[in-house]
Amino acid sequence: MKTFDKNLHPHRRYNPLLGEWILVSPQRALRPWQGQKESLPTETRPEYDPHCYLCPGNERAEGTHNQAYTDCYVFDNDFPALLRDEVVFESDAPDLFQSKPERGINKVICFSPNHNLTLAEMAVPDIAKVVDTWTTQYAELGSQPFINYVQIFENKGAVMGCSNPHPHGQIWAQSSLPTQVERTQHHLRAYYEKHKTSLLADYLKQELQQQERLVCENGHFVALVPFWATWPYEIMIVSRRHFGNLLAMSHDEKNAFAQILKDVTAKYDNLFETSFPYSSGIHQAPTNRVAHPEWHFHMHFYPPLLRSATVKKFMVGYEMLGEAQRDLTPEQSAKILRDLPTVHYKTKSN
Amino acid sequence: MKTFDKNLHPHRRYNPLLGEWILVSPQRALRPWQGQKESLPTETRPEYDPHCYLCPGNERAEGTHNQAYTDCYVFDNDFPALLRDEVVFESDAPDLFQSKPERGINKVICFSPNHNLTLAEMAVPDIAKVVDTWTTQYAELGSQPFINYVQIFENKGAVMGCSNPHPHGQIWAQSSLPTQVERTQHHLRAYYEKHKTSLLADYLKQELQQQERLVCENGHFVALVPFWATWPYEIMIVSRRHFGNLLAMSHDEKNAFAQILKDVTAKYDNLFETSFPYSSGIHQAPTNRVAHPEWHFHMHFYPPLLRSATVKKFMVGYEMLGEAQRDLTPEQSAKILRDLPTVHYKTKSN
Ligand SMILES: O=P(O)(O)O[C@H]1O[C@H](CO)[C@@H](O)[C@H](O)[C@H]1O
Ligand SMILES: O=P(O)(O)O[C@H]1O[C@H](CO)[C@@H](O)[C@H](O)[C@H]1O
Numbered sequence: 001m002k003t004f005d006k007n008l009h010p011h012r013r014y015n016p017l018l019g020e021w022i023l024v025s026p027q028r029a030l031r032p033w034q035g036q037k038e039s040l041p042t043e044t045r046p047e048y049d050p051h052c053y054l055c056p057g058n059e060r061a062e063g064t065h066n067q068a069y070t071d072c073y074v075f076d077n078d079f080p081a082l083l084r085d086e087v088v089f090e091s092d093a094p095d096l097f098q099s100k101p102e103r104g105i106n107k108v109i110c111f112s113p114n115h116n117l118t119l120a121e122m123a124v125p126d127i128a129k130v131v132d133t134w135t136t137q138y139a140e141l142g143s144q145p146f147i148n149y150v151q152i153f154e155n156k157g158a159v160m161g162c163s164n165p166h167p168h169g170q171i172w173a174q175s176s177l178p179t180q181v182e183r184t185q186h187h188l189r190a191y192y193e194k195h196k197t198s199l200l201a202d203y204l205k206q207e208l209q210q211q212e213r214l215v216c217e218n219g220h221f222v223a224l225v226p227f228w229a230t231w232p233y234e235i236m237i238v239s240r241r242h243f244g245n246l247l248a249m250s251h252d253e254k255n256a257f258a259q260i261l262k263d264v265t266a267k268y269d270n271l272f273e274t275s276f277p278y279s280s281g282i283h284q285a286p287t288n289r290v291a292h293p294e295w296h297f298h299m300h301f302y303p304p305l306l307r308s309a310t311v312k313k314f315m316v317g318y319e320m321l322g323e324a325q326r327d328l329t330p331e332q333s334a335k336i337l338r339d340l341p342t343v344h345y346k347t348k349s350n
Numbered sequence: 351m352k353t354f355d356k357n358l359h360p361h362r363r364y365n366p367l368l369g370e371w372i373l374v375s376p377q378r379a380l381r382p383w384q385g386q387k388e389s390l391p392t393e394t395r396p397e398y399d400p401h402c403y404l405c406p407g408n409e410r411a412e413g414t415h416n417q418a419y420t421d422c423y424v425f426d427n428d429f430p431a432l433l434r435d436e437v438v439f440e441s442d443a444p445d446l447f448q449s450k451p452e453r454g455i456n457k458v459i460c461f462s463p464n465h466n467l468t469l470a471e472m473a474v475p476d477i478a479k480v481v482d483t484w485t486t487q488y489a490e491l492g493s494q495p496f497i498n499y500v501q502i503f504e505n506k507g508a509v510m511g512c513s514n515p516h517p518h519g520q521i522w523a524q525s526s527l528p529t530q531v532e533r534t535q536h537h538l539r540a541y542y543e544k545h546k547t548s549l550l551a552d553y554l555k556q557e558l559q560q561q562e563r564l565v566c567e568n569g570h571f572v573a574l575v576p577f578w579a580t581w582p583y584e585i586m587i588v589s590r591r592h593f594g595n596l597l598a599m600s601h602d603e604k605n606a607f608a609q610i611l612k613d614v615t616a617k618y619d620n621l622f623e624t625s626f627p628y629s630s631g632i633h634q635a636p637t638n639r640v641a642h643p644e645w646h647f648h649m650h651f652y653p654p655l656l657r658s659a660t661v662k663k664f665m666v667g668y669e670m671l672g673e674a675q676r677d678l679t680p681e682q683s684a685k686i687l688r689d690l691p692t693v694h695y696k697t698k699s700n
Pocket of ligand 2: 155163663664665666668
């Protein structure tokens with residue numbers, strides 16, 4: 001009988017943040033691909049597009065106009081998934097038909113007035129302004145009495161359902177903790193109560209020793225492919241210091257965060273020499289006015305591409321009904337990402 | 351203050367099978383779509399395609415040839431995600447780095463020798479043969495000592511990562527309960543222990559009274575859009591009788607199951623007059639040689655399309671980091687599906 005080798009044998013890995021297992025099939029990385037190919041994004045966009053509803057000064061939905069903004073620009077989503085209004089709710093529905101109204105606020109954040117940039121190509125000081133805006137929004141939204149959690153995220157690329165290439169992200173702030181956040185908090189808290197330390201601080205310590213899943217790092221943040229990564233090139237950015245949310249960041253930490261955002265997104269673009277699609281988002285403490293020593297600031301990047309700019313991993317079938325599955329091991333992905341330059345392939349000089 | 355109206359106000363609904371909430375935003379159904387459009391499948395396929403590795407007699411990977419099969423045809427997946435081999439495993443890995451080898455068997459099932467059919471256009475007796483094959487496979491795979499769970503599923507359509515339009519599904523049988531199945535079993539069991547009845551039997555009773563989420567039904571099975579449906583046109587097929595797996599089906603039940611598979615998939619094709627993509631799969635009792643009175647046979651259909659044959663719902667950003675979100679309510683989707691004919695749009699005569 002052969003001895004288990006994680007680079008050869010199918011195995012499951014445990015995600016301690018979500019409390020679930022994923023299936024890793026390293027032996028399957030070489031199967032031929034005959035399925036759907038994504039179309040490549042058109043690489044040439046103007047700095048200003050008169051038809052883009054996110055460019056400065058342009059008309060949005062329902063006749064509103066954007067300001068002639070010069071940095072980061074925040075406005076209320078014109079088609080919000082959540083509404084501020086309180087409604088009267090009484091329910092005598094049977095147990096298996098539980099529902100409840102949900103209040104919230106949806107914002108859109110343009111990262112730059114420049115239509116043809118992305119985080120990967122923005123200057124670090126301009127990314128720092130995005131981080132400033134996230135921080136202000138987290139504080140402002142979080143101070144509303146009916147808001148208990150603020151989800152900051154970005155969908156990048158048409159393949160991720162992003163309907164406009166203008167660099168932008170979103171914020172959905174709401175009364176309840178969303179499912180994934182609640183689950184994460186549950187596991188962070190159980191660990192904290194047991195060990196009196198941060199799960200992610202302890203995890204990071206071991207990753208820094210093991211080295212094999214590190215992608216890049218600086219004085220305040222580390223980017224790595226988690227041991228339990230689901231998406232082929234998934235990355236998690238973790239703060240070295242144990243703090244719970246954006247408001248706790250020092251000036252230096254903010255700049256270091258901007259720098260690692262630049263490094264991670266530039267490496268991503270360099271991987272297949274394409275504007276790399278992903279969904280990313282910050283997981284941090286709820287704003288619900290109680291202490292959250294269990295929370296440790298981190299950011300997830302979930303990118304769909306698998307083998308090239310046009311072949312993505314489909315999380316379908318077995319994955320939807322059974323569990324998440326990957327072919328390439330996290331260690332293999334981390335090595336590929338680690339070995340890529342942080343200088344963007346289009347500029348070769350920033 | 352207005353009174354809560356599920357057709358107007360954002361709310362969360364609870365999925366009692368998975369123990370998680372989803373966000374429903376009915377007010378958002380009308381936002382304009384400017385994002386990616388899927389390409390339409392080519393509708394004209396030959397009955398036999400000499401280049402298809404699933405057609406009878408043709409060469410597959412590595413020089414193997416398919417039999418000249420005439421009904422349903424099962425073979426071992428040439429690129430399995432799981433392997434049969436047992437490996438020696440000892441681990442002293444720290445708590446946050448848990449992994450374990452996983453054994454299993456991957457099968458491919460061609461539903462028909464005819465390259466240009468799908469379940470939606472197959473005759474009911476031929477679909478019954480597919481159900482027979484699933485049953486035999488469940489029994490055979492489940493009797494292997496190292497197999498404890500058998501996941502039967504289908505990925506249909508290029509948009510679902512299906513690399514070959516030849517009508518086929520897959521089976522992944524394995525030692526462990528996959529994440530989604532374990533979670534489902536946990537909730538089915540907790541309910542069963544508390545009430546001494548099947549969660550899905552009780553749920554079905556109430557759905558049959560409320561009527562508003564029913565899609566179609568026959569003497570033995572009901573198809574409905576679950577109260578907690580995530581995908582725009584998600585459907586669950588539930589058996590009226592409380593039984594745990596395919597082996598418990600009577601002859602009549604098998605035929606009724608084949609019939610409702612035909613009705614559901616034909617309605618789907620009729621919705622946008624296109625070969626409707628989806629992932630589907632059966633959730634049933636594990637084969638781990640203990641009694642499972644909590645399990646109640648059911649089948650999920652998770653289809654991605656939202657507004658037309660080319661516009662899908664993207665489960666990205668907020669959904670990946672926060673929780674699943676839908677615009678159209680399950681009641682609206684159910685009404686649309688219920689009102690569609692079961693006669694396939696291409697034939698108008700079967
Ligand atoms: O096995 P296939 O059809 O090549 O592959 C498809 O289904 C599998 C099982 O759901 C997934 O793991 C793959 O990502 C998907 O592309
Ligand atoms: O708000 P957008 O960019 O129009 O829409 C996109 O992001 C949302 C939030 O992740 C998702 O709910 C939508 O399915 C997706 O298409």
